[in-house]
Amino acid sequence: MLKQVLKQRNVFSNVLPKMTTADVICYKYKPLKNGELPLKIKVCKDRKTRYINLGVSTKSEYWDFEKNQPKPTCPDRELIEKLISNKISEVKSKIVELKSNNKEFSATTLVEKVSHPTKAITVGELFKQHIHCLEEEKRTGYRLSIQQTYNSLIKFNSHLDIPFSEMDCGWLKRYETWLRKQGKSENTIGIRFRNIRMIFNSAINMGLVKPENYPFKQLKVSKLHQETAKRALTKDEILSVVNYNITGKDFYCKLAVHLFTFSYFMGGINFVDMAYLTGKNIVSNRLIYNRRKTSKLINLPMQERALLVLKEYKDSNKPYLFPILSISHRTEQQKLNRLHKVITKVNKALKCIGEELNIPIKLTTYVARHSYATVLKRAGVATSIICESLGHSSEKVTQIYLDNFENNQIDKAMELLK
Template structure:
């Protein structure tokens, strides 16, 4: 028989006059204690009911902590009995204390950020970092176990984000990243599946379909042939990046930034997507080569003048990418306004337009999925990987 009960430990008062709260475990007449790490003053404690009085500071937090810890101890006992494992009051307390020292939310986030940095997944790392910073601003501390993130906690975080004026899609990204880290915690054995809060909290409700960002061929031609002055570096670069992305399968900005002469083999562009790790193999069209021509004699090994040998560290490269994409998109925005386009022009519009133009030309969705880069980019890549180069080559003739 094992008993678990709350004890207001009045035998060893703390220096501030408060008394500690402990969980008393009794088994085979042996008594051991689990320290809750909190204390309160005697005048705030109802000894008859063995609970905090209504005037006790942080009463709700105390009651929640007490209930969670007692529940954790009882669950541990049930688990040991179910597995038919022998235990004593001492071994039970040791097991519980060791669990308290498990990886915290903050520690797992930082561990994963380090992993992403090592894998050079800078874009995704930035997204996770933004979520981590957001959670840090919301919570007084992320040095908490994952079991503390329950349904009520998630709802409070959502409310907080809305008060910050965040958009629906930004909130969705924050929650998808948090859900990913929680799934990682389950995978690593940091937290049990039974605590998983996303079974009740549906992240899918936070998705808001974005406006179509594809533009017609006429607008694409106007951008590609836009007369740019030589001294306007960022507008020239922006037009080149837009054109190259459109003609080369909607390649995104980061992947373009890292392209070098080694990625051109036998008249084809071959590279690995930094985001998904998928190998891309596409024919280099004359239009794509024209977009590269202006930057042929820059003296750099990179195809575009975005990165150089000066950017030695990952952080330096990340800073440079952020600077260039901001300036390039600002230039495209102004160009789009001058052309009176119905959408805000960015490098991403080239990617979306690539998929949509082919779709409208009747190209099979199994070759170029209309949702390229949207709801399921992995599915799109799986479709593309299953076709011969000749089929993709033929499909790309429809671009202009």
């Protein structure tokens, strides 16, 4: 009868899934120098056994080896029992966590995760890491946006030495209320929250916070968006700016008209990309460059009006095509400061020109980009070749479409700009 029971038990043990166990033992095989026995948590998985030291020991006469627990006469019995219970609970919680995430583990890796847990990275630390990476990648504009969000959060909470689990829905709603009291626009608030969401997603991917703590399931960032008024001009309005009489005007007025003209005729290239253009970007009478914002390759035929603009600034002793940056601007910060100074003065000049020409919207370099897309769209060009960037949710989508067409298709479309 006993043999039959044991046989059935063996059959069941082969059918049932292998369990991971964690129990306390008083390790009597290697007594310490003071004669006491160390207490350990014994972890078993797949017939492999590993141990976690509890950092405490006791004399053999104080330990009940049959019940595997300290005897009532054991000094600090309650504290030892609490320590044992907490450590076993920690091991079991780690097992549940690993299994819920479908992660494979062995007795050795389980012990390592419990004995040497990864140091938790705070919200502030992850922000700083991301900002540093953007500096290394020279993504100046995006880095500045993340830096502004970080600075804003510091002003709101005084510090970011907090775990991501603390940045819950309630915390973020208080931050949103604070931003509104600061008079921030809907779009600014939206940018701040999209940056926070990106950092939070990184934290989840790094295992710094559990997916169930993700606050953006309840707090929808998409609602934090304000429709921006369209900034595109009619073709006649554009040409009035392009043909504006700059005779006798100051340097920034002339530069403003030239940059607007170049942007309109050369695929709506933005100010920063124009600032970094060098002679190497013109190959076989084509403008070829990578957008600094998206890294997408742009390849366009040089237009006659654009060539006339470049002729105004041609100087073999200067590396850049436009007089915005120079060799004296060596560091990224120096370049950023210079770009900010020039764009401010250029847009101020364009605003005055727009008012003089009775243009109904505030004139900026970015208006040229929007107008480029709009003119082609109004002329019947398929949005798959060149589409109105203001109508897109992502600028990358526009660039991907442009990249996938042959040069002659884009060339033909751009003839409509003249």
